[in-house]
Amino acid sequence: MPKVLVLYHSTYGHIETMAYAVAEGAKSAGAEVTVLRVPELVPEEVAKASHYKVDQPAAIAKVDDLVDYDAIIVGAGTRFGTVASQMRNFWDQTGGLWFNGKLIGKVGSVFTSTATQHGGQESTILSFIPTFLHHGMVVAGLPYSFQGQMGTEQVKGGSPYGASTITEGDGSRQPSEIELEGARFQGAHVARIAAKLAG
Numbered sequence: 001m002p003k004v005l006v007l008y009h010s011t012y013g014h015i016e017t018m019a020y021a022v023a024e025g026a027k028s029a030g031a032e033v034t035v036l037r038v039p040e041l042v043p044e045e046v047a048k049a050s051h052y053k054v055d056q057p058a059a060i061a062k063v064d065d066l067v068d069y070d071a072i073i074v075g076a077g078t079r080f081g082t083v084a085s086q087m088r089n090f091w092d093q094t095g096g097l098w099f100n101g102k103l104i105g106k107v108g109s110v111f112t113s114t115a116t117q118h119g120g121q122e123s124t125i126l127s128f129i130p131t132f133l134h135h136g137m138v139v140a141g142l143p144y145s146f147q148g149q150m151g152t153e154q155v156k157g158g159s160p161y162g163a164s165t166i167t168e169g170d171g172s173r174q175p176s177e178i179e180l181e182g183a184r185f186q187g188a189h190v191a192r193i194a195a196k197l198a199g
């Protein structure tokens with residue numbers, strides 16, 4: 001049974017929702033799954049003034065936790081076309097793990113969200129892949145066997161790079177069923193690859 005970590009940062013809850021869908025998918029493929037989040041770095045008064053979602057039950061990850069898993073699925077919202085700095089800051093503390101080759105051979109995968117349809121979902125996911133590669137990890141995305149990423153009948157996230165959702169500028173749009181399906185598919189896909197590699 002592969003061990004899968006879903007490691008996320010979410011300001012307004014969209015990525016949090018996606019994280020649990022990813023976890024559900026990984027579980028459905030037989031993985032033992034843990035959902036953790038990275039620490040918030042924004043000062044409390046800024047978080048309050050900007051109406052951050054502060055009630056997020058997932059425990060806070062420690063850098064050394066990463067060693068315990070066969071796969072790490074990272075979820076973070078887009079900031080100016082790249083990954084939120086809270087997630088980057090967490091990985092910027094993994095130098096010791098890198099030095100000792102502790103993450104080599106693990107599976108890495110990313111999902112994201114943006115406010116606007118073309119606000120940088122693909123660039124966000126792609127911007128994180130070098131981090132996995134420097135750690136010697138094996139990158140997985142969202143294969144086209146997830147047919148939900150085809151078609152233009154509705155506005156939706158999801159690409160071969162990874163699952164995603166679109167939140168609208170005011171955050172009012174919640175992950176749609178097809179986007180959650182993509183997240184579950186990605187979780188299951190990663191879990192199956194991790195099982196093969198672990199085997």
Ligand SMILES: Cc1cc2nc3c(=O)[nH]c(=O)nc-3n(C[C@H](O)[C@H](O)[C@H](O)COP(=O)(O)O)c2cc1C
Nearest residue numbers: 010011012013014015077080081113114115116119
């Ligand atoms: C500083 C900042 C920069 C952002 N940059 C982008 C961006 O480049 N493109 C975009 O579509 N949305 C952008 N957003 C919107 C966030 O991506 C969106 O709020 C986030 O994906 C919501 O996910 P969450 O509810 O899990 O935090 C930005 C938000 C902030 C606060």
